[in-house]
Amino acid sequence: MANGILHAVKKVRGGVMVSHNKNTKDMPVERIAAPKQVVLPMVQHIGAPCQPIVSVGDTVEVGQKIGDTDAFVSAPIHSSVSGTVTAIKEIKTATGMPVTAVFIDNDGEMRLHESVKPPVINSREEFLKAIRESGLVGLGGAGFPTHVKLAFKPDAGIDTLVINAAECEPYITVDYRECIDNSRNILAGVYELQKYLGFEQVVIAVEDNKPDAIKILNEIAHDERDIGDKVKVMTLKSKYPQGAEKMMVQSATGRKVPPGKLPADVGCVVMNVGSVGFIGRYLRTGRPLVSRSLTVDGSAIANPKNVRVPVGTSLQDIIDFCGGFKEEPAKIITGGPMMGVSVIGTEYPVLKQNNAILAFTKKENVYKKERDCIRCGRCANVCPMSLMPTLIDRFAMARDVESLKGTGVMVCMECGSCAYSCPAGKPLVQSMREAKHLLREEANKK
Amino acid sequence: MSEEKRLLNVSASPHFRSNDTVTGIMLDVIIAMIPSLLASTYIFGLRVLLVTAVSVVSCVGFEFISRKVMKRHNTLADLSAVVTGMLLAFNLPVDIPLAMVVIGAAVAIIVAKQFFGGIGQNFVNPALVGRIVLMVSFPVYMSNYGMPFAWQHKGVDIVTTATPLSVLGNVADKADLTGADLPSLMYMFMGIRQGSIGEVCAIALILGFLYLLIRKVIKPTIPLCFVGTVALIMLIAGKGNFTFVGYEVLSGGLLLGAIFMATDYTTSPVNFKGQVIFAIGCGLITSVIRLFGSLPEGVSFSIIIMNILVPQIEKFTTPKPFGTVKEKKAKEETK
Secondary structure, three states: OOEEEEEEOOOOOOOOOOOOOOOOOOOEEEEEOOEEEEEEEEEEEEEEEEEOOOOOOOOOEOOOEEEEEOOOOOEEEEEOOOOEEEEEEEOOOOOEEEEEEEEEOOOOOOEOOOOOOOOOOHHHHHHHHHHHHOOOOOOOOOOHHHHHHHOOOOOOOOOEEEEOOOOEEEEEEOOHHHHHHOOOHHHHHHHHHHHHHHHOEEEEEEEEOHHHHHHHHHHOOOOOOOOOOOOEEEEEEOOOOOOOOOHHHHHHOOOOOOOOHHHHHHHHEEEEEEHHHHHHHHHOOOOOEEEEEEEEEEEEEEHHHHHHEEEEHHHHHHHHHHOOOOEEEEEEEEOOOOOOEEOOOOOEEEOOOOOOOEEOOOOOOOOOOHHHOOOOHHHHHHHHOOOHHHHHHHHHHHHHHHHHHHHOOOOOOOOOOHHHHHOOOHHHHHHHHHHOOOHHHHHHHH | OOOOOOOOOOOOOOOOOOOOOOOHHHHHHHHHHHHHHHHHHHHHHHHHHHHHHHHHHHHHHHOOOHHHHHHOOOOHHHHHHHHHHHHHHHHOOOOOOOOHHHHHHHHHHHHHHHHHHHOOOOOOOHHHHHHHHHHOOHHHHHHOOOOOOHHHHHHOOOOOOOOHHHHHHHHHHHHHHHHOOOOHHHHHOOOOOOOOOOOOOOOHHHHHHHHHHHOOOOOOOOHHHHHHHHHHHHHHHOOOOOOHHHHHHHHHHHHHHHHHHHHOOOOOOHHHHHHHHHHHHHHHHHHHHHHOOOOOOOOOHHHHHHHHHHHHHHHHHOOOOOOOOHHHHHHHHHO
C-alpha cells in the first residue's frame, strides 16, 4: 500500500540521467577482518584538525579517543583497532593536503575501550554532546560534523529534518543496504532526533529506483512512536543530483536555499540516512564512529562487494578483500563517479566520510578529446543551480574576475552534471573550481 | 617483477562522461539533412549532388586553409564545416554556376566563421551569410530557380515561372487565392515546386526534424515557435484562409530555416525563454518581409537579424542562480 508516501513537493531543475550501475545492491555488507595497521588522519571532516592525544608507544583500544580539539567545528577521532601507536607523522591525503596521522599496529584482540558504553542522555544538550563524542560526521561524503549541524537553538525556527536516502551517485549502495539491513537503527535514530530536537516533520527522501527501501522506510514512518504522523517517506525521480542538499530541501519543502546560505536558513536540516542509522546504533551501544560501510565496485574489481571496514584501513587492504583487481586499474576513486576524488595510489586510508571505492579499467576511464564549445547549452540546461557553466569556463580561463562576479558561480556545488553532458569534453568542474578560487582570492585582497 | 608503483590517472570529477560529442552531434545534423538531399536530387536532378559536393569540399578546404594560416589547431574532425557546406548548398538554386558556390563557401567559412574565431564563436549563421552575400551579388543567378523534373526533359524548353512565394506576394487579397498560379498543396508538401535545393521537400525536412528530436540534438522550441508565429500572422493576414497559411508555411525556406538554421547552437539562445523570444522574432520578421517587403522571402534575413540580437536576448532571459530572491520580492519582505 502506498499510503503515506509523499511525492516530491517541487520538481527539481536540471540534472542528468546517469546509469545507476547499482551492481552491489543485493549484497549485504560483509565485515572485513581488521587490518594489521590502521592510519588515522587527524582531519576526517570539514573543519578544524584534531590534535593527537596519544603518544608513540601508547596502547590504545577500540573506541578510545585519540584525537580531539577545542574548536567547535570539528569531530574527534577514535581508534578503530586495539594495539600500539607506532608513529605520529605527516602524510598526504588523497586530495594532496598534508595532515598529521596516527599509525596504530593492530594486536588482533579488538579490545573495547572502557569509554565505550551507551551514553546517558536526558536533555538536548546531553544529546548534542553525545553526538559530538561519537565522532560522527556526514556519512554521505561531505563529512561535515553532525553535532555542528544539529546545534541550532530551539527557537531558530528549524522545523524539518530531511533524511537523505536518495543515493543518487552511480554504483554506491551502502545507504540502500543500511535501509534494508539496519532499519531498526534508522528507526531509533529518527525518533531520538525527533525527541531531542523537536522537528515538526521528518521527511525521508529516497529515489524511486529503490522500491524495497521505500517499503521498509514506510514501515518506519508508520511506527507507533510516530505520534502525530510527523515522519513521511518521499519518493524522488531517479535523477542525478537528487541527493544534493539544496535539491533535497526543495523537493521536500518547496523552499529554496538562497546563495551563500545553508538549509538551516530555511528551517531545514539534511542528514544522510547512514548518519541517522549510526545515531540509532551509537545511542544503544556507545560505539563511536570507528568503522563504516563502503561499496567496492568498478570494472577492475574482481568481486564487487559492500564491506564494513575499520576507519583507517588502507584502500589496498579493502581491494584485496574483494579479490584484488581482475584487470589493471586505470583510475581509482573514493566516493562516487560524479563527485568522488581520484587517487594516485592505493596506500591511502579510508576516511569516515568515504562511501565507496571504485576502480575502473582503461576501457571505462574515457576522456573525450577536448574541443571548442559549440554553445549547445547542455551544461546550462542540466545545471541544477541555474548557472551558465560555459560562460563561467570562458571567464575563468581568461581570469576575468569582474565578469565572474555576475555569474553566481559560488552557488556551484560541483555536482558535475555540466561536465558530464558536455559534448566538447570540457573539464567544466575544474573551471568552476578555478572560478571560485579566483573570486575568493579577490575577496581576500580587500 | 619490479616494485615499480602503478601510476593511476587522476582528474577532477566527474569521472564519467556522457556519450555526446561535437562530432557526433554534427554527424546527426548531416544525417538529418540527407532525406532532403535525396528528395532534391530526385526533383532537380544529379546537379544537386554536384552543387552540394562543391559546396562541402570548398567549405572544408577553406576551413583547413584558414585554420592553417591563422596558426590555429585543425578543426576539420568536428564536421562543422561539412554541415555549413551542406546548408549553404541547400540555400542555392540548382543551376547556380559552381564558381559562385565557391565564393559563397569562402564568405561563409572565412568571413562569417573563422574571422570570429571558428566553431562556437561566430555570431551569425555562416551558411546564411554566404547565401545573403550571393543573393545581393548575383541576384539573377540566385533567383533562377530550376523547374521540378526539368532534368528529365533535356532539350525541351521549359519556361521558368514565378516561385510560389512571389505568386503569393502578388496576390492582392490573401483570403482569395483563386486564379493564382500555384502548385497544389500536396505538391508543395512533396516538394514538387521551384525553390532552392534543400528547401523544397517538406516531408524530407520534417523527417530530418524528427530525427534531430529523437537524437535529442535539438529541442522543438525554436522550429515550432518560428513556424507557429508565421502561421499565426499569415492566418490573420489571410483573414482565416487556411490554404493561404499552408502555402506560406510550405513555401520558401521557412521549414529549412526553422529546422536547420535557426536551431544552430552557436547563434541561438541557450535557454528556453530566450529560444521562444528568438523564434518568435524570426517568425515576425519573416512575415513582415513576406507581406510588406519588396523581397519575396525573408527567412534568411530574419534569422540573421535575430542571431545578432542573441546576446541581448540572453542578457534578459538567463535565469538567476538557484535560490536568488527577486529584488522586488526581497523589498516587499523587508517592508
